[in-house]
Amino acid sequence: MRVIEAAGGGSLIRVVRQASLVPMALTERDRTILDFERSWWTAPGPKDTAIRERFELSGTRYYQLLTELLDDPEALAYDPLLVRRLRRARDRRRRARVEGRPVSQLDGR
Numbered sequence: 209m210r211v212i213e214a215a216g217g218g219s220l221i222r223v224v225r226q227a228s229l230v231p232m233a234l235t236e237r238d239r240t241i242l243d244f245e246r247s248w249w250t251a252p253g254p255k256d257t258a259i260r261e262r263f264e265l266s267g268t269r270y271y272q273l274l275t276e277l278l279d280d281p282e283a284l285a286y287d288p289l290l291v292r293r294l295r296r297a298r299d300r301r302r303r304a305r306v307e308g309r310p311v312s313q314l315d316g317r
Contacts, residue, residue: 244258
């Protein structure tokens with residue numbers, strides 16, 4: 209919050225402005241990444257190859273962008289089922305790393 213005080217005509221005027229972050233709308237690339245992630249397994253061939261051909265990105269960069277999208281409220285609004293599923297998978301992998309166990313040992317998977 210930012211407070212601006214100014215004297216005018218013998219009185220003190222106090223104006224309070226709320227600083228707010230306006231969420232950015234998803235870009236076309238963001239939507240395409242989410243759409244791809246929803247259905248990549250139906251395409252023939254390895255996922256990494258499809259990522260390179262479709263997005264001209266390395267697998268590492270693709271997953272960096274995807275991870276950022278998972279925390280974006282706009283992505284959640286665009287495809288809530290996919291985003292929640294991917295968040296759960298990410299959280300399982302993180303938990304396994306912290307606990308030092310394979311993901312397959314968490315919740316019977």
